[in-house]
Amino acid sequence: MTTATIDEALLALLMEEQASAAGTPDGGVDRPALTEGDRIARDWLRAKFDEMGMRTLVDPIGNMFGCLDWAGADAPWIMTGSHLDSQPKGGRFDGAYGVVAGLAGAAALREAVRTGSLVPRANLAVCNWTNEEGARFQPSLIGSSVYVGSMALAEAMTVRDGEGISVGAALDAIGYRGRDVPPRPAAYVEMHVECAPELEQEDLQAGPFTRYWGATKIRARFTGLQAHTGPTPMERRRDALLGASYLIADLREMCGAAADTLYTSVGRIETHPNSPNSIVSEATLWIELRSPVQNVLAWAEEEFLRALALSATRADVAGHVLHTERRKAGVFDAGLCQRVEEAMAAEGIIGKHLSTIAAHDAIRLAEICPSIVVAVRSIGGICHNAVEYSRPEDLAAGARVLVRVLSDMIERTEA
Amino acid sequence: MTTATIDEALLALLMEEQASAAGTPDGGVDRPALTEGDRIARDWLRAKFDEMGMRTLVDPIGNMFGCLDWAGADAPWIMTGSHLDSQPKGGRFDGAYGVVAGLAGAAALREAVRTGSLVPRANLAVCNWTNEEGARFQPSLIGSSVYVGSMALAEAMTVRDGEGISVGAALDAIGYRGRDVPPRPAAYVEMHVECAPELEQEDLQAGPFTRYWGATKIRARFTGLQAHTGPTPMERRRDALLGASYLIADLREMCGAAADTLYTSVGRIETHPNSPNSIVSEATLWIELRSPVQNVLAWAEEEFLRALALSATRADVAGHVLHTERRKAGVFDAGLCQRVEEAMAAEGIIGKHLSTIAAHDAIRLAEICPSIVVAVRSIGGICHNAVEYSRPEDLAAGARVLVRVLSDMIERTEA
Numbered sequence: 001m002t003t004a005t006i007d008e009a010l011l012a013l014l015m016e017e018q019a020s021a022a023g024t025p026d027g028g029v030d031r032p033a034l035t036e037g038d039r040i041a042r043d044w045l046r047a048k049f050d051e052m053g054m055r056t057l058v059d060p061i062g063n064m065f066g067c068l069d070w071a072g073a074d075a076p077w078i079m080t081g082s083h084l085d086s087q088p089k090g091g092r093f094d095g096a097y098g099v100v101a102g103l104a105g106a107a108a109l110r111e112a113v114r115t116g117s118l119v120p121r122a123n124l125a126v127c128n129w130t131n132e133e134g135a136r137f138q139p140s141l142i143g144s145s146v147y148v149g150s151m152a153l154a155e156a157m158t159v160r161d162g163e164g165i166s167v168g169a170a171l172d173a174i175g176y177r178g179r180d181v182p183p184r185p186a187a188y189v190e191m192h193v194e195c196a197p198e199l200e201q202e203d204l205q206a207g208p209f210t211r212y213w214g215a216t217k218i219r220a221r222f223t224g225l226q227a228h229t230g231p232t233p234m235e236r237r238r239d240a241l242l243g244a245s246y247l248i249a250d251l252r253e254m255c256g257a258a259a260d261t262l263y264t265s266v267g268r269i270e271t272h273p274n275s276p277n278s279i280v281s282e283a284t285l286w287i288e289l290r291s292p293v294q295n296v297l298a299w300a301e302e303e304f305l306r307a308l309a310l311s312a313t314r315a316d317v318a319g320h321v322l323h324t325e326r327r328k329a330g331v332f333d334a335g336l337c338q339r340v341e342e343a344m345a346a347e348g349i350i351g352k353h354l355s356t357i358a359a360h361d362a363i364r365l366a367e368i369c370p371s372i373v374v375a376v377r378s379i380g381g382i383c384h385n386a387v388e389y390s391r392p393e394d395l396a397a398g399a400r401v402l403v404r405v406l407s408d409m410i411e412r413t414e415a
Numbered sequence: 416m417t418t419a420t421i422d423e424a425l426l427a428l429l430m431e432e433q434a435s436a437a438g439t440p441d442g443g444v445d446r447p448a449l450t451e452g453d454r455i456a457r458d459w460l461r462a463k464f465d466e467m468g469m470r471t472l473v474d475p476i477g478n479m480f481g482c483l484d485w486a487g488a489d490a491p492w493i494m495t496g497s498h499l500d501s502q503p504k505g506g507r508f509d510g511a512y513g514v515v516a517g518l519a520g521a522a523a524l525r526e527a528v529r530t531g532s533l534v535p536r537a538n539l540a541v542c543n544w545t546n547e548e549g550a551r552f553q554p555s556l557i558g559s560s561v562y563v564g565s566m567a568l569a570e571a572m573t574v575r576d577g578e579g580i581s582v583g584a585a586l587d588a589i590g591y592r593g594r595d596v597p598p599r600p601a602a603y604v605e606m607h608v609e610c611a612p613e614l615e616q617e618d619l620q621a622g623p624f625t626r627y628w629g630a631t632k633i634r635a636r637f638t639g640l641q642a643h644t645g646p647t648p649m650e651r652r653r654d655a656l657l658g659a660s661y662l663i664a665d666l667r668e669m670c671g672a673a674a675d676t677l678y679t680s681v682g683r684i685e686t687h688p689n690s691p692n693s694i695v696s697e698a699t700l701w702i703e704l705r706s707p708v709q710n711v712l713a714w715a716e717e718e719f720l721r722a723l724a725l726s727a728t729r730a731d732v733a734g735h736v737l738h739t740e741r742r743k744a745g746v747f748d749a750g751l752c753q754r755v756e757e758a759m760a761a762e763g764i765i766g767k768h769l770s771t772i773a774a775h776d777a778i779r780l781a782e783i784c785p786s787i788v789v790a791v792r793s794i795g796g797i798c799h800n801a802v803e804y805s806r807p808e809d810l811a812a813g814a815r816v817l818v819r820v821l822s823d824m825i826e827r828t829e830a
Contacts (some may be wrong), residue, residue, distance in 0.1 A: 230773035286691035358645035
């Protein structure tokens with residue numbers, strides 16, 4: 001039994017420090033992936049790795065790893081972390097908490113190793129994955145996808161943002177296109193704020209995500225005809241924005257039909273020429289369908305295709321799918337879940353099993369090793385907003401669980 | 416009776432030349448007001464004014480005037496012209512034709528004066544009005560509005576585009592913030608392509624716009640709550656884009672109710688944060704209501720306000736009007752209309768009286784002098800698109816009418 005102990009003051013300080021990187025006046029952060037704000041956060045993290053005697057590695061997609069190879073070159077690696085990128089004008093907890101908990105956890109474990117109370121058989125790395133959010137660049141989870149091999153590096157490099165800037169160019173611009181070959185993990189544990197109201201509603205502090213919802217993310221386009229909004233007779237108009245509007249309304253209706261097993265959304269729209277007195281000739285929508293049930297997702301995609309065709313017909317425009325990305329629903333590692341439950345019990349934290357509707361890098365890591373996400377309570381269930389909030393005591397409780405799980409694995413995991 | 420004669424080859428050449436200023440591969444032009452493309456077109460026009468011995472004046476809002484003050488400093492001024500700015504990826508005829516017809520007309524009249532067949536009692540100016548389109552900067556007709564005094568110069572200077580660049584800064588950037596005091600007109604005649612299918616459907620070449628529709632242009636905003644498109648329960652979502660979509664669909668329905676006396680459109684939408692996995696917290700719409708009947712416009716605005724409130728309630732967001740601009744329906748000058756009809760008869764051109772649904776600078780000029788727009792046939796009734804087209808023979812017919820009307824006024828208009 002080790003005695004690694006989280007320094008709660010350090011945890012709080014690190015949370016404050018990271019939040020000052022591209023912080024907004026309302027207490028949030030504005031650092032979409034590979035922007036100048038993200039660079040500031042990354043530079044801060046690299047400085048922390050240095051301070052804490054962790055070797056920094058940066059891979060070709062910009063993932064950062066702070067490494068403590070105390071168990072030697074041949075020992076297995078345990079990894080923890082999350083992401084420092086945010087939504088545009090997002091909150092200071094989503095992603096950053098997982099990185100900060102990893103740092104505070106690493107500090108506690110390092111002290112335990114120094115005093116001899118922890119004898120490490122595995123090395124530890126704290127990670128910051130590139131473009132988890134998928135706000136500036138789609139898809140989300142680009143860094144972890146490339147890391148596990150489910151997305152080709154060359155493909156990721158050519159993904160472009162709304163301004164036409166590629167991931168590769170953006171990495172170069174902020175100096176984070178690395179050349180290092182990072183270690184491969186034996187297990188991955190990620191801390192995250194819940195981003196949902198369930199723990200708060202039941203007055204619980206934390207809980208492992210045991211399942212994750214599937215998501216079908218679709219980019220669809222309506223194509224009409226650019227023409228004058230004045231003299232063009234109404235019956236001749238082929239208005240792509242009108243088609244898009246019909247579809248957005250229909251997508252909301254679909255959820256009503258499937259109750260709590262289907263969430264739908266359109267978070268992004270781009271229109272051309274987007275001039276007040278020209279009919280929109282092109283409207284592109286970024287659509288998400290999310291469900292815990294694979295059959296519901298499949299049904300929803302079919303319904304969506306019907307709605308797309310119908311909306312296009314109603315507006316006398318063309319509608320077609322540009323791209324579809326399907327992420328299946330699944331379960332996290334049962335063994336890790338049990339370790340988390342034991343750690344929570346040891347800390348006297350009462351929690352519950354949760355499902356995550358949002359994606360996390362842990363879903364990608366699950367493709368190559370046992371992986372899990374542990375959630376701590378969000379207040380108001382809100383996320384992707386500067387007002388997102390989790391209490392310091394809940395963040396600390398989560399970090400204590402993390403240290404227990406990590407120290408357990410570092411002590412026992414063998415090559 | 417003068418013998419000023421349009422040089423049709425010159426007219427065609429000038430059309431080609433202007434179309435090469437910020438021309439697009441599909442034969443259109445891309446020169447929203449005060450962009451680099453607009454600068455190229457303006458520089459071309461200034462060079463033409465120089466070539467043709469016309470004195471160039473540029474006023475503080477960037478309106479350009481090519482002046483032939485052959486009748487002396489105290490003589491009245493007749494003006495003609497239109498605008499060289501275009502919609503984003505717009506056509507080569509909308510606006511540019513009026514400027515080019517003015518140039519070709521001025522060349523014909525100058526030759527008539529030189530040979531003594533025209534004895535001028537009035538001076539002539541060919542104008543290029545700033546930001547007629549209202550694509551980059553709203554409202555439209557900024558240059559002519561400032562010129563006639565219906566919009567304050569200081570207010571116009573601070574209008575900003577979607578990037579936050581002001582009209583003043585944009586004028587400075589392309590070097591067209593002038594200091595000249597332009598002449599004031601005794602009459603204004605503008606040539607324009609019809610931008611509607613009526614002449615073509617009746618196999619006619621040209622016709623005066625005798626009436627103009629009114630327009631109510633509204634900027635409205637839905638405000639919801641930025642949150643994660645994943646874990647945020649559907650019933651908690653406050654999706655501003657959903658509210659906007661309901662309204663766009665309702666606005667289309669309103670036209671059905673009012674048949675041919677009401678046109679509605681939403682040509683521009685801006686959303687925030689516009690990230691695929693964040694619920695849209697803010698959606699701003701640029702809405703137009705157009706009608707030839709003042710009461711219908713008033714009714715439509717009330718209906719719009721009801722639809723705005725209803726859409727907001729349905730989506731659980733707030734909806735409010737940011738800005739409303741009301742341009743009343745009206746009639747152009749009857750005397751000028753008669754001169755146009757006489758000129759058409761003399762040229763053997765069979766036409767008809769038309770109503771313009773689109774705005775033209777002539778509507779602003781009508782506030783200070785007799786004013787009219789003469790339309791020439793558009794093919795397919797399409798406008799604000801690279802495919803907009805009018806036949807060379809129709810452009811030439813229109814220019815012949817213009818020269819007759821101008822020469823008539825230049826000969827007879829007294830101070």
